[in-house]
Amino acid sequence: MTASPVRTERRGRVLEVTLDRPKANAIDLKTSIVLGDIFKEFRDDPEMRVALITGAGEKFFCPGWDLKAAADGDAVDGDYGVGGFGGLQEMRAMNKPVIAAVNGICFGGGFEWALSADIILAADHATFALPEIRSGTVADAASVKLPKRIPYHIAMEMLLTGRRLDAEEGARWGFVNQIHPADKLMEEARKLADHLASGPPLVYAAIKEIVREAEALTFQDAMNRITKRQFESVDVLYDSEDQMEGARAFSEKRDPVWKGK
Structure with a gap:
């Protein structure tokens, strides 16, 4: 073989x-x-x-x-x-x-x-x-x-x-x-x-999608798509448990526990 x-x-x-x-x-x-x-x-x-x-x-x-x-x-x-x-x-x-x-x-x-x-x-x-x-x-x-x-x-x-x-x-x-x-x-x-x-997977996904897609967009068009949640990964991130966990962990002065959801 x-x-x-x-x-x-x-x-x-x-x-x-x-x-x-x-x-x-x-x-x-x-x-x-x-x-x-x-x-x-x-x-x-x-x-x-x-x-x-x-x-x-x-x-x-x-x-x-x-x-x-x-x-x-x-x-x-x-x-x-x-x-x-x-x-x-x-x-x-x-x-x-x-x-x-x-x-x-x-x-x-x-x-x-x-x-x-x-x-x-x-x-x-x-x-x-x-x-x-x-x-x-x-x-x-x-x-x-x-x-x-x-x-x-x-x-x-x-x-x-x-x-x-x-x-x-x-x-x-x-x-x-x-x-x-x-x-x-x-x-x-x-x-x-x-x-x-050990980091936040949903944030990584948003970063990679934004960087990849923004290459073909003007700065303002890219920002508009982000703020309007027209990138799938950004939309998922903004409604996620991890988004709330990051804020809670910061306010509670502890390390966040990322679940990827």
Whole structure:
């Protein structure tokens, strides 16, 4: 029996997803479909609150699309499964926090996979690049996302030249949140995941929906939709037990107990 290209582990309310496809953790169509099913189940499971993604081993997080599989017939425009490439890139209504723990080489579609997370932690030896230009194709998701997240000229340099950045430069330009020694990366990522898992899930959902939808709106249009409760997650939050619990806990000078309802 062929081993699964993805390992998962539930740690309390945190789902750890490890891309484990030797030798380099590249993603082919089969792996992308598996990841999509995993993230859809995570999204729809009320017991799970945070996802943590990483790569197996010490060298590769993910180098992106499996070019060998493509040469053997995997179409670049094939069926990546629910959620698009890597299961996260186009996952609808993903209103839970996702953390990427980048443990090594993070290139091409692997970089785009990391950019699909909300927070990126990197090992001190991690490197980032968009080498698609050298193989005659386009880093499509990165072309959309990266110029909006880091300085335009840096994003365009990465897209047009394929230049490799180390973790320190990634942090300087703002797409890496934290850098840790390789042997401490998962420990620190789990601490952050546990911290988020103890927080208010309905607020997280509202934050993620607002941020995602507001990208295509003017400031005033976005604010109008919030105040009129036209975002589903905001409407749920404002009528929730958790909303009242937050106010009570503050007035009673105690830690709130979030129920997610």
